[in-house]
Amino acid sequence: AQKITQTQPGMFVQEKEAVTLDCTYDTSDPSYGLFWYKQPSSGEMIFLIYQGSYDQQNATEGRYSLNFQKARKSANLVISASQLGDSAMYFCAMILTGANSKLTFGKGITLSVRP
């Protein structure tokens, strides 16, 4: 079984500042992957970043980085230099990388970037 928890209320950040979105997960399986997706008001799901459980380094993709703390079972998303276009819903998700694996989503966090 796998579980993703996102408990932050709506987040606000000033344009050009950095923001951290929290995600904790629970699984007893040693092989898994963690994702972050962005969902703007238009509704589409946009893949941002991926972290594998065996990856030695934290994942980075442009302004996005994933602060992966395996012992604490956390996979926080850090967005640097926030832009107005970053205002959206952000979902953390996990997949077990065995057979018949499914992506399980957290409830999401709303981020609003202030000018």
Place this chain on the structure above:
Amino acid sequence: NAGVTQTPKFRILKIGQSMTLQCAQDMNHNYMYWYRQDPGMGLKLIYYSVGAGITDKGEVPNGYNVSRSTTEDFPLRLELAAPSQTSVYFCASSYSAGRKGYTFGSGTRLTVV
């Protein structure tokens, strides 16, 4: 490439009616999924398929049926629509359970009245 195509984009159904949500992908992906997203919530898995002829239930399968006769298509059938099925439905596909994640369709917004 078109990616994952969902039709229709919007639909209003009356209670008790039935309909099929269409999903097609042109990336030769083995894995396909149907999720629903209720307002302010995350996505919940309805059904998934790991290849043509193979389907399995997800977290919330009641009231839905699927089939996978080809690699490309994965339709979702709603029989006897209920107000509780008002939601946004997303279809997704992936080549494998790997690091590239899923490719999502643009969603179908369904209202049952």
